Amino acid sequence: MAEKRKPASADEKMPESNRDFLEKSAVRSLLRGAISKLIENRPEDPIAFLAEYFDSADNKPGSNKVAKAHQELLLTHHSRPAFESNMMLAYQILSAPKNAKSKAGLKGDLFTELLTKILREVPGEVSEVLLKKLLCYENEVIPYDIFHSGVMTCFIFLDFYAEADGLFTVLDTSRKKEVDKELCDVVLNQLNAAMTATKDDPKSILEGASKLRPDALAIALDNAFDSVVYDESMARDEFVMTAVIMFIAKVKPLR
Amino acid sequence: MTGKPLVCSIRNPHPITIGDPRAEFSSGCAVVDVTFPSTKSVDIGEITFKNNYTALLSIKLKVREENEKEEEEPAESDGETTLTWVTGLKNVQLMPDPHCEDRAQSYYRIKREQLLTPPDNVLSVRLVLQQPSPVWLSFGLDDIKFYSPKDETSELMLSELVNGDMPADDEAMNDIRKRVKENKDIPPVEEISTSLQQMWALSETARINQTEASLGRFDVDGSYDINLLSYT
Numbered sequence: 001m002a003e004k005r006k007p008a009s010a011d012e013k014m015p016e017s018n019r020d021f022l023e024k025s026a027v028r029s030l031l032r033g034a035i036s037k038l039i040e041n042r043p044e045d046p047i048a049f050l051a052e053y054f055d056s057a058d059n060k061p062g063s064n065k066v067a068k069a070h071q072e073l074l075l076t077h078h079s080r081p082a083f084e085s086n087m088m089l090a091y092q093i094l095s096a097p098k099n100a101k102s103k104a105g106l107k108g109d110l111f112t113e114l115l116t117k118i119l120r121e122v123p124g125e126v127s128e129v130l131l132k133k134l135l136c137y138e139n140e141v142i143p144y145d146i147f148h149s150g151v152m153t154c155f156i157f158l159d160f161y162a163e164a165d166g167l168f169t170v171l172d173t174s175r176k177k178e179v180d181k182e183l184c185d186v187v188l189n190q191l192n193a194a195m196t197a198t199k200d201d202p203k204s205i206l207e208g209a210s211k212l213r214p215d216a217l218a219i220a221l222d223n224a225f226d227s228v229v230y231d232e233s234m235a236r237d238e239f240v241m242t243a244v245i246m247f248i249a250k251v252k253p254l255r
Numbered sequence: 256m257t258g259k260p261l262v263c264s265i266r267n268p269h270p271i272t273i274g275d276p277r278a279e280f281s282s283g284c285a286v287v288d289v290t291f292p293s294t295k296s297v298d299i300g301e302i303t304f305k306n307n308y309t310a311l312l313s314i315k316l317k318v319r320e321e322n323e324k325e326e327e328e329p330a331e332s333d334g335e336t337t338l339t340w341v342t343g344l345k346n347v348q349l350m351p352d353p354h355c356e357d358r359a360q361s362y363y364r365i366k367r368e369q370l371l372t373p374p375d376n377v378l379s380v381r382l383v384l385q386q387p388s389p390v391w392l393s394f395g396l397d398d399i400k401f402y403s404p405k406d407e408t409s410e411l412m413l414s415e416l417v418n419g420d421m422p423a424d425d426e427a428m429n430d431i432r433k434r435v436k437e438n439k440d441i442p443p444v445e446e447i448s449t450s451l452q453q454m455w456a457l458s459e460t461a462r463i464n465q466t467e468a469s470l471g472r473f474d475v476d477g478s479y480d481i482n483l484l485s486y487t
Contacts, residue, residue, distance in 0.1 A: 159457050160461075170450060194451070212451045212455055217451070
């Protein structure tokens with residue numbers, strides 16, 4: 001008799017043990033969410049991605065909306081299709097009502113906070129110029145279109161900034177942390193010409209691209225060095241700033 | 256390849272009649288008037304149409320003469336001196352035998368080189384259609400379209416842009432690179448180009464992703480129009 005009872009009591013203690021345990025602690029849904037996010041975003045380093053994911057999942061209740069939205073946006077690169085759905089989720093997170101009484105919707109103050117957070121990697125004087133164009137007043141309601149274009153512009157801007165920084169390193173062959181001003185001017189002028197030439201019609205895009213071809217560039221450089229040589233140089237900050245201002249000039253101001 | 260199609264209004268074929276217009280009489284001749292709505296005269300590069308039982312075709316062009324430029328405004332009233340009718344085509348056979356079906360519904364393309372006079376500064380065109388055979392009840396031309404002459408310079412430019420990096424360019428580039436190397440330590444041009452192209456592409460992506468949506472602001476450069484405020 002005693003022998004028979006024992007397994008029965010064990011069953012009562014932990015009925016459907018493993019599955020129930022996972023269900024109870026909500027680990028199941030968390031893991032499932034993690035895996036589906038992983039598949040959706042296909043990061044280059046899946047382990048680091050998971051680590052980051054669980055890290056942000058840990059402080060769920062306490063963390064504020066902006067941090068969560070930012071986390072969501074950082075999951076994948078902006079050129080990937082999954083970024084769009086992440087963007088929508090971020091917008092949902094931000095526009096969720098604060099409490100039962102308040103209405104849903106994203107206002108300018110949270111939007112400002114988010115954009116500043118996205119741009120915190122670049123130096124203040126650089127991000128300030130862009131933010132001046134993108135920011136909204138505190139009380140303005142931000143529709144998704146504006147949110148999308150603002151966030152997208154910020155992320156592309158980050159890439160642009162990194163690229164401009166990298167370009168300076170390429171130009172700085174002598175590792176003196178400064179480059180001949182004339183060389184910089186030629187390169188920047190060429191870039192500006194290409195950027196301002198492009199409009200909606202497809203031919204202008206071809207024309208713009210042709211300005212940046214190696215041979216066109218070489219000819220421009222050659223012409224520049226044929227003329228009088230000034231003994232001036234340009235520092236990294238100045239170079240990057242000039243490039244950044246060209247980028248920002250193409251950003252439409254809000255209406 | 257031709258240029259853009261020209262905007263024009265084409266009248267229905269108007270049969271030429273003799274005597275009482277109500278009398279049943281087929282002269283075998285009809286006229287199609289084509290006018291170009293723009294106030295400026297146009298250059299024609301090509302005319303295309305589908306034949307519809309027309310045997311012979313003549314084209315008359317109303318052109319503006321360039322040598323007299325005194326009167327610009329009243330083009331119709333006393334501007335007649337500068338406007339002249341010239342013959343573009345005279346009795347070109349569209350159907351080898353007017354009585355037979357042959358080529359009665361073919362497509363035709365008339366290039367500007369085929370016309371007797373160059374069709375430049377054209378204000379209107381008159382197509383004279385003839386069908387001597389009594390076999391066909393009606394005749395005309397369908398799908399008449401006029402095209403502007405192709406822009407030779409832009410064509411060239413475009414093909415150059417698409418497949419421009421030819422050996423000739425490479426040679427020139429090597430030459431330049433050699434010269435540049437002699438006096439300066441120049442960073443690799445290819446790397447600069449790659450980097451610049453990347454930056455340019457990013458700026459384009461940013462441009463495409465920008466929205467047309469508006470927040471509904473009324474201020475201009477941070478200030479409000481006093482008239483707008485007074486109405487609220």
